Each structure stands twice: as C-alpha cells, then as structure tokens.
Amino acid sequence: MKPPKFILAIILSSLGVTVYADTFKIDPVHSSVIFSIKHLGVTDFYGRFNDVSGTVVFDKADPSKSSVEVTVPVESVDTNNEKRDQHLKSPDFFNAKQFPMIIFKSKTVETSGDTYKVTGELTLHGVTKPMTLDIKKVSEAKGMEGEIRGGGQTRFTIKRSDFGMNFMQGALGDDVTVFLSLEGIKE
C-alpha cells in the first residue's frame, strides 16, 4: 500500500528535499530576448537574440527555493542586417568568440504577488555583475501535446560600459534595455 502523498511530502521536506518545485526547461521557440539602444541620440534601435536556453525551477510553496538560469548565445544576435550583426559579434562589442555566452544565474528569489524579485549575477562580455530582475509570472497552460507550459517576463536596463563594452559611446547609448520573455516546458 502506497503512503499518502502528504506524508511523503512531509518526510521529504524534513529531509530538505523540495517537494513542490517544478522544473521548466526554457523553450527557445516561444521565448524572446530583445534589446534596445539609443542610436545617435535620435531614437531607440531594437535587436534580438534568436536563441535562449536554461531552466526555471519554480517552487509554489516556497518561492525562495526557486531558481532561474538563462543562457543566451551571442552568436544568435540578429538586427536584421548581416554587416551590423558581424560588427556586434566582433571585439568592438560582444566579442562573441571570446565571450560566447550571456548568462544569468539567480541566487535568491523573493515573491511579491505575482512578481518575483530574482537576484543573481549577469555575466556579459566576460564581466559578472550582481543584478535583480522583477520577473512577472504570466500564467501556466497546457500545450498542444498536453505538456504544461509556464511563462514569465521582465524588462531591465543595464549600462554596457559596466560590462566593458565601451566602443562607440556617444554614437550608441550606454543604456541598453532588455526585454526578456520566457516560456518553459514543465519537465
């Protein structure tokens, strides 16, 4: 005879095992990483990264046990112009061959309503800086094949100079706004 689920949960909890945590694998097809930067002080210019991966561990019962890890390959940068993409990947900006990945790893997660304050470290261009993201959990739903999907999104601004990306200051703004919209498939 199987023990009731709640007894199993209590036993596992007492052993420090997270019971209610769901792990979502980020779906790159339905996730977006978009950035904007001021060009010549005239207007905001937008670009995106076509690839993103990672996992979100989401603990409904104890959000502090949740975690977020997002990896974006720099090679996937896309600004709708091959020459500009080549320039962005060069040592002038992202230096994609020396620093091929942009990585965010959470350290703590706090909750406030449906917003999660995720504090962690962002590694970009070989520089790691602490960063807090306000991630708004959007919803969960069943996908076409019955899989559970969950999503969240955030917008934050970084100074590229903080990450050693100083080339063409003036012609291009220092502030870069990032729009991160993630959809994950429950494992």
Add this chain to the structure above:
Amino acid sequence: MFLLKQLLPGMLAAAVISGLFAIAGRLWRANSWGDAVALALGYAGGHVVSVGWPAFPPAEATQWLPYFAIGVMFVAVLDTLLRPSGSVRALIWFLLCAGILRLLLGSKFQYGWSPLEGSLWIACLAAGLLVLTAILDRAAQRDVSISFPLILAIVAGGTAVALMLSGSMLLGQLAFVLTAVFGTIVSVGFLLPRAVPGRGIVPVAVVVLSGLWLSGYFFAELPAASALLLAASSIPALMLVLSDEGGNPRRGLVLRATVVAVSVALAVFLAFRASPPMS
C-alpha cells in the same frame, strides 16, 4: 566624419609619442634600439588614447597588445645590447612568442581548442613568427634607408583597412595607430637619416602586427587568406632589400613600396569580398 573623430586622437598621440622617441633615439645615437622604443611607446600611447587603459590582467585579447609591445621592447633593447648568439636568440624568441600567443589566444583554449590542438596551434604560430622575425631581422640589418619602416607602414595600413572590412572597427583603429607610428618613424628617418640600421624595431613590429592579424582571424572575420597575405606581404619587398644593395636608392624604394602594396591590396580585396554587404 565619425570615423575620423574616432581615429584621429589615437593616431595623433601615437605620432607625437613615437616622433619624440624616434628623434631622441637619433640624437642620443641609440641607433639600434631607439626606434623600438619609439614604436612600442608610440603604439601603447595611441592604444590607450584610443580605447582607454587596459586592465591587468586583460580580459580581452586586444587589451594585451600594449603590454606585449612594452614587454617586447625591453627584450629588443636587451637583445641589441647583449647580442646573444643566433641559436639562443631563436630559442628565446620562440618561447617568448609561444607565451605571448598563449595569452592572446587564451579564450580559444576555453571555448574551442583541446589542450593538444591548442598546443599545436601555438607551436606552429610561434614557428611562423620566428621565421617572419628572422626574415625581417636580416632585412633590417641591411636596410639603412627609410624603406624598412615604410614597408611596415604600408602593411599596417592595409591591415587596418582589412580589419575594418572584417567587422571590427576597433581592431582597424588599433592598426591605424600602428600605421601612424610607422609613418612617423619614416618621416623622422627622412629628416634625420641614421648611419646604422635599427634592427630593434623588428620584434616589437612582429608582435603587434601579428597580434592584430591573429585577433582579426580568430576573433573577428578576417579571412585566413588575407591574414596570411598580410603576414607575407613584406617578405618579397624585403627580399628586394637584400638583393638590391648598391642600386638606385630612390628606384629601389619605389619598387619595394609597389611590391608590398600589391600584396597588401590583394589581402584587402579578399577581406572586402568576404565581408557582408553594407545594406
């Protein structure tokens, strides 16, 4: 206009610093190593004015270049003063090049090469630099005119254009800084001709130029053929230096400049062909 604003401060700083040291070197009769100091400090000064003082240890490959230039400058000065035997020089230079390449291409070991693959690359590249240095060194010992720095100025200028076409304005900018230094040494050499050739310039020139070619190839999109052509472009011209002793100096200078310009132009053309269209 933007490009000019970006390029001018570093090039001017490089020209002023290298000019002062090249003149001082001639006045103090530091014939064998004066230009090495002018080249290294001129390049390092122009680099810092262009992109700021690099942290130590540098995070990016290009940030190593001013440190390499200054470090190799000391080696070049010692070399001209101590004059070690040929095999000792070759061994020291090979090991030094291998160390420099290991630092410059460190991220390839992290993200691309296995230790064995990386070691093979480093050994082959260090051997290539050794050969290039030996050829330039022989020519520098014979060439008492301005054609030696002029040839290097043409190579550096072509490197700058090829690197810009290969997606990196930053690397191109640094190559233009180097062009300004060689151009200044040519001008000073024209105004204050020296009696003894300055072979000390060779190690610094080889390290900075090869640092730019390798950064362009490994970290930007400089085609391998362009990088190889740029590396080899000075060799035919310098062979003419070796075979043209006693000839008409002005005609010889034009001939050498033309020979190097043709191969540099081909390297630039190949970089242009490989570059994505502007729009």
